[in-house]
Amino acid sequence: MADTTMRAVQFDGPGGPEVLRIRDVPIPAPTSGQVLVRVHAASVNPADVASRRTRLGRFPRGTGMDYAGEVAEVGPGATDLRPGQRVWGYLGTHGHETGAAADYLLARREQVAAAPASVDSVSAAALPTVGTTALEALRDKLRLRSGQRLLVVGASGGVGGTAVQLGRAMGASVTAVASARNADLCRELGADRVIDYASTGADASGREFDALLDCHGAALRRYRRLLLPGGRAATIAVKAFPYALWSRLLPGPGVRVVISRPRRSDMEALAGHVDRGELRPVVERVYPLVEVQEAHRAVETGHARGKRVLDLRR
Template identity: 70%
Template structure:
């Protein structure tokens, strides 16, 4: 790699989207066991919003935790990847000076895997964080062929992946989503769709073997829909308090899943994509210069797919 300077999004204090800045920073060099990735696209996740608002940790801080791109260089000890290889991955939720919203990033072995060959890199960037979260949650649930799975928040990033992966694992999937998202989640593989706005009057009780909550609100209501032997998890931070409380309440307990980088799991996602069982759901694609707009969109909480940052897209013309 010949570049010594690159673009990266950073912020110097906690706050709203307005604190995000696109800056020129020194381009990194891979050390032992590290991979330098030329980022083609990244995506914005709710965890990026939490990090941006947090005063804990040092500054300047980068943003972005999942990406797709190609290998620019490898450090000593890396013999299974070479420059030019298409890759994707999840960096984890730790705070760092430069994240995935940058021209280049440094990844370790657990944070990178071969990208799917069947979709474009800009599309692929929408999947690593949400796909790994859904996959690890479904594995925690010990999902079996024929299980009845309830996915709450099914039109969002994690929820849309959970619907598809649950179906691929042989479950009968019921999705909870807004009325305008019904066609989307059915197209992803949901056998039945429940409108969250009217679920109190239509919710079947003790009807499900497994629950994955991607929203965090009203978990107690959805927990009542589990069979006595049912299993449930939440991946939403605002659902964690009730998950802890559920351990001392009668009925099924709700577990907490916090996604972790894993090359094996990322490779599994690659296979699901290339086998036609998993596809990205993208709401809007933004150029890097519009990172503030992408954060504002995610901040609304009204998800109809992922917001993706295309590192090679040009900002819209003002003239």
């Protein structure tokens, strides 16, 4: 590899999108069990915004958790991957000096998996974080089974839209809660029914759901009442975490908190869903790296119709 430096988005302290800077930094070298990935695309997640705002951790810090690209170099112990192989992955939520919004990244071998063959890198980069989160929520927290009825609140966002598709692939009947303008998207993704959170009283549905996945957090108490006896509930929304803890002391099902971990087995499972046509990435907009601040501002609005993705090749 002739180049010795690369572009990387970093920030020196907490703040708004304006603290993000594109810098030239040394290309890192993989050590034992690590893989150097040339990044083709990386998506922007709400967790990236939260990390940018916090004072905790070391600085300078990079941004970006999920990516798609190709293997540039492997360290000892990572020989099951080969240079030139198309890969994707999820770095996890811990702060990194160089995150996925960089020309190259270092990842542990378990954070890297073969990318799905049926989509390009921009589409693939939209899935790792939301996909592993949705998969862990439905499979592990909610233990969703074929024939059950799933309610997804915030169904047009990254995790919500993925959960609608995975729930359908698992054989569940899926009801989506979203805004009226996103009802068509939810139906396209496989929702059997869509509830407009702004104009339809969810309580009118009665107790009918076996499982609830909350991706919004604003009205978790109300939606929890729609669960059948013995139903299960989980949330990914940070603002709902206090109620999730309090729910353990209330009558009815406790709400489980979902915090996903990077695992190759989950990435391989997601790739299978993509290549079988059961899961498609939803990309709202693609940005060049120089517009990373604008991408963060879009995520900060809280309004999503899929994912915002940075194309490192533009």
